[in-house]
Amino acid sequence: MASERDKVPVLVAETDDVRPFARLLRGIGLKHHASMTISGAGFEVTVEEARSMSATAWVPANLFTEFTFGDDEPACFEISLDALLQSLNIFGNAGGGAGVVPSVGGGSKKRRWAGEGEERDDEDGWRARGRERRTGMRLTWLGTGYPLSILLRDDAKGPVTNCELFTLEPDELVNQAFDEANRSVYLIMKSAWFRDALLDLPPSCQRVTFRARPQGETVADSRTTSVRARKLAESGSFSIFAEGDFGTVQFDYPYDAEVMDAFECEEAVTFSYHASHVALLGRAVQHSAKICLQIETTGFLSVQVMMPLSENQPPELNNGILDFKMNALDEEEEDE
Template sequence: MPAPVPVEILSATVTDVRPLASMLRALNFRPKAVMEIRDHGIKITVEEGRSIQAAAYLTSNSFASYSFTLEAPARASPTPSTDSQDMEDDAPHCIFGISLSTVLECLNIFGNATASGGGGGKEWPRRMSDQAELEKKDDGKVTSMRMSYSGEGEPLVLLLEESGIVTRCEITTYEPDTLMDLAFDDDTRVQKLIMKSEWLRDAFLELDPSSEKVAFMFSPAGNAPMPYNRYASSHRRRGGHGGDMDDDEDVEVPSIFRLEAIGTLGSTEMDYPNDKDVLETFECFQPTSNSYKFGHMQLTTKALVASTKVSIRTAEDGLLSFQFMIPVSGRVSKGAEAKVCFVEFLVSPLRASSRRVLQEAEQR
């Protein structure tokens, strides 16, 4: 008698795997990820060194179709003291470990789930140019995908189709690793900004790759103590936004956001003024400065290159949140609504240096 076929509890489809592959590459700095499936979408999480955690959020409406059916676990009737997080934890969901690199290899099985960005440092302009050239050569072929999962112990199944050819990939699932309890509490937020990703990308391009740490400094818009230096190195170069460098010209526009990369060979600074063309949203309740490992900033570069906008938030304890908005709908017709997903990085600060960096900034 044949064994019963497991009942699918997840079925999700996308018409083009390239945006999905681009998003997952942003997390591919660890071999394994934790995948969590719920009625409202999928969350994929990786972490490094117990000090940085990255998660990709794919909402159900970012798929062409999405169905998740799992019976809710038995639980007592909710009481007035039951909070929303408890309700979320008790909602039907499944969680397992998976090889992210294997998923990416499967998505690229027909060879066209190519990178839409990635890498870091001076590689970025070349990679972006390569992608633009690739799109010009696009022959219209795309790989569609159907993803399914049938419960604990079962593989994650990907059915990939291109030009009538279908390939089935069964990816082994594992017991999930225990993730650190790292979450951004918006009630403790002291700063928030939203900007086009290209502006932050340009700044990161200027950072010395030999730097050891990066300081993020913010000042309230009406109380910005830092003079504006669009780019400044140990030679203290100054220049107006979008203009040529001039060693002798002082620009008296206050800076409300400064990046400072610090290394053995000196430091590099990039400043942003209170300009709506650059910072779409800016909120800062008190002067804030924290330093972070430069290596952790490098891990965000693939998400940064793939994204169109980025939100940066800082909590009272220095926890830094990057939220990257990444298109996942590929090309859309005029008037159609583009689908997006979000990749979030939570980065713990180098606490010992935070107060000293702020004091040094105020003395300049």
């Protein structure tokens, strides 16, 4: 019988810089355990919040310098996302900063995200003597029942450490699929616009309302309607509204090339969501390029966060996507 040392790994993933991998995982770090699915296409890491919201990090194989998966069928198990992120940042140069995350609808106690510790470096990494340090990684997995083995090297000639993470039987996830056939709203927006709105949400608000208006919407009385309102009606628009203890905020985004790359809306819709769930998107969009926001006719929301392409990277590839899905509040919840 072959020893564990002689066994050929089912999975091998190598990279010279763990930061892109860690950045995707931190974006869904709202829970400390996650379900990880591995296939030839890469990793799919999913967490759920109170079974009413799910977040998935799609980590493509092209994010690694080497990625091989030897099974025909995908493999799935549960891991400690907290332990994985802390392992990736074991040398302190994997960009473990928490960043600016909006906090709404909750108490004063700070939420600890997976991978956060006492001290963390900023997202740009730690620099010494004008030279950027990076952490290289070789991740291997021998198959069902075996731990994830992570070999980490601090810089090209730095020290090496090996971490092993237990793999567990995964819990059953809801992870409701988005039904594009019943889609009522579709838009692609620059992340900066969406991020600024999340940062300005009132800390005391309990729900956040998304409104979409189609192009060419009829204006009741053009003589008494403001120029801005008429422009929003003509072009079509997406709005974010929230009400707190000290007033309301509203952000209106017209279908304009400076703001959106795409916008589809057949009829006016208005749906509200838990403010605490919407606020969790703040961390995910922090270093992203664009978001793709879709809403079903039932109000079921999907927000896909797209990471920027690396320099000289072919456009058909990607650097990963974060996908957040949540149900709209029903009328009774809105009235509470």
